[in-house]
Amino acid sequence: MRLPFRRRAVPPDRSGGGGPPDSDRSTPSASQAPDRSDDHAGHALRAPSRLHAFNRYEIKYLMSSTAVPVLRKELARRLDADSHGIGGGYGVWSVYYDTRDLRFYWEKIEGLRFRRKLRVRHYGDRSTVDDDSTVFVEIKQRVNRVTQKRRVALPYHLARDLCDRREMVAHEPGQRAFLEEVLDLLCRLDLRPVAMTGYQREAFVGRGAEAGLRVTVDQRVRGRDRDFDLGADAENRLIIPARLAVVELKANERIPYWLTDLAAELNMSVVRISKYCQSVEAFDRAPRSVFHVSDDDPSGTPVPAAARSEA
Template sequence: MALIRPGDSEPPGSEGAVPSARPAPGRSDDQAGHALRAPSKLHAFNRYEIKYLMPSSAVPALRKELASRLDVDSHGVGGGYGVWSVYYDTRDLRFYWEKIEGLRFRRKLRVRHYGDRLTVNDHSTVFVEIKQRVNRVTQKRRVALPYHLARDLLDRRVMVEHEPTQRAFLEEVLDLLCRLDLRPVAMTGYQREAFVGRGAEAGLRVTVDRRVRGRDRDFHLGADAENRLIVPARLAVVEMKANERVPYWLTDLAAGLSMSVVRISKYCQGVEAFGRVPRSIFHVSDDEPAGAAVPATALSEA
């Protein structure tokens, strides 16, 4: 199955989208795959996403196939990197329910850090981000800020120093916080491996997330607080993200490894794992099977 981009104009919020530039001959350039992680001005992009669950034991087979066709994200050489996020929501979990109910337009607000959470301090770079879904397209807008400024904005609800290009976005964030009375609800963290396309597939990105953990308190990103698994350790979450279409070879690979397409949200997993709401039909629990068995040949070749 491939996802085809409609031929109409881009939805609102696509201004400043990262171009899918072709790398120079002989040079691996993954800028298009993770350019939003550069601490610069406001960034935005639109993508299609497919999510899968697979047994963690099958990840080596997937990694081998991906490495033969894609480049390893330069930020994740040597085992990947940590991704830590604090999600904001209303008292009645409006953003959670928008996801569960599958609204055609929905969004969530979060602050995110890449790397070792125990190194986070006031001056660490974090990303304040609005991620939203418009029909089948995922849109993400974010700005990079020092953590102390991000906390001023999100927790103290005051406008912070900014560049002119960031003003409209920061005002939107502040409006959401004040109008909906948002507060931190859940924190998630996981170890991510990422692969990015090259050449004609420069906009393609595949991520493999394992050891998905979370907590429902102590929301400072650098807090030395206990986290617990919110997705069973035997499972990995795989996301395929593309600007226009997911290549057929990639979806064929997923089928060959018996990967299961799922509707999963790490934020929703966290909310349900800590008993904030009854578990939905989309919840992945410890007593559920991993899905169809991975072919023995795929495992033996890993």
């Protein structure tokens, strides 16, 4: 039986001034397509750069894992496969930082119009992570219906110096303002690692008129609430039932009709799910909210006939 989520009063300075920090004003508009100069069909947003910033709209769905082959086949007809994930996809591992009272978690649960989170993310096999592996320090925030991301690529040892030891690190020109913002959040809010998530991702990217479109399919969503070293040989457990996949549709301006029609045809359920919040609740750091996906949740269970014949 689920516990109702609790509501919390919002302190006057919850958003550090009521809106995005000044550095956000330089982020590109939602109509600008992300830079794909390194690989037009790849994960350009993962390319190391001085500072990468972008805006987009996102819709999340849950679907039965048994229907993924049908979705994959339909997406391959209209979109290009992410060249970094050909042959089974790639791992995505993230360490999330929050306050002692889980301020960022509650901002998401309460649906604040301006909210954000800080994380360190690695793409690939976590067993290969060492001090020199490239990771990304990222601030992801929501402003009304638009998702904004700003991130820098750093060697893992520098990311830990910044986020765990709260020290300014060597950086390239153009990165300092963002790193100072990260340090301000860490020190002012006393942030610390709270949860870790990992999953296997397949990604598809738009071409031509749909160049800003991106679809990701995440399976085997796992997590842990301790041993936050990205390369640690630590035990993870499923935080979303293995029978379900999380599908995200991401676009600079709007999701094309053919894609939303496909989601309806495959019985995909729109959800307000957060992998970070799911991990927090799975390890009993907070009561399970109305958004929590549990083993007995029927969401995503229906499997269309096409998926049954494909399996």
